Amino acid sequence: MLQSKSTDNTESPALETQDADSADIRDTDIVFDCPHCGKSLVIDYRGAGLQIDCSSCGERVLVPIPDGMQLTDLDLDAGEVLKQLFATRRNFQKAELQIQELKTRLTQLQETLGVMQNVIAEGLAKD
Numbered sequence: 001m002l003q004s005k006s007t008d009n010t011e012s013p014a015l016e017t018q019d020a021d022s023a024d025i026r027d028t029d030i031v032f033d034c035p036h037c038g039k040s041l042v043i044d045y046r047g048a049g050l051q052i053d054c055s056s057c058g059e060r061v062l063v064p065i066p067d068g069m070q071l072t073d074l075d076l077d078a079g080e081v082l083k084q085l086f087a088t089r090r091n092f093q094k095a096e097l098q099i100q101e102l103k104t105r106l107t108q109l110q111e112t113l114g115v116m117q118n119v120i121a122e123g124l125a126k127d
């Protein structure tokens, strides 16, 4: 029995990046460069604004939203939206942690600077 390939696109396609050099690019596809490895990538328009793994280097990349595209044009299912929401929250938490780390480091540097300024002031006073 032959498996007929469904032509109506009721199933959402797997949202993954492909190598733009070898991929079959459709008009609706988004073509962009991976910010990590510079590889030219292509993805279905439904990937706009989502975080998808780069097919080349495996890093998570943010797919650009083409000019003039409305987010309401996207018909993502709830599961995908939820997944993205969690990914965004995780990234947000990571960023918050980094900010805390940087603030701690900044405080340390300010303390060090204060000590050095005192040393310099004392050195100048001795002259």
Ligand SMILES: [Zn+2]
Residues within 6 Å of the ligand: 034, 035, 036, 037, 038, 039, 054, 055, 056, 057, 058, 059
């Ligand atoms: Zn990459």
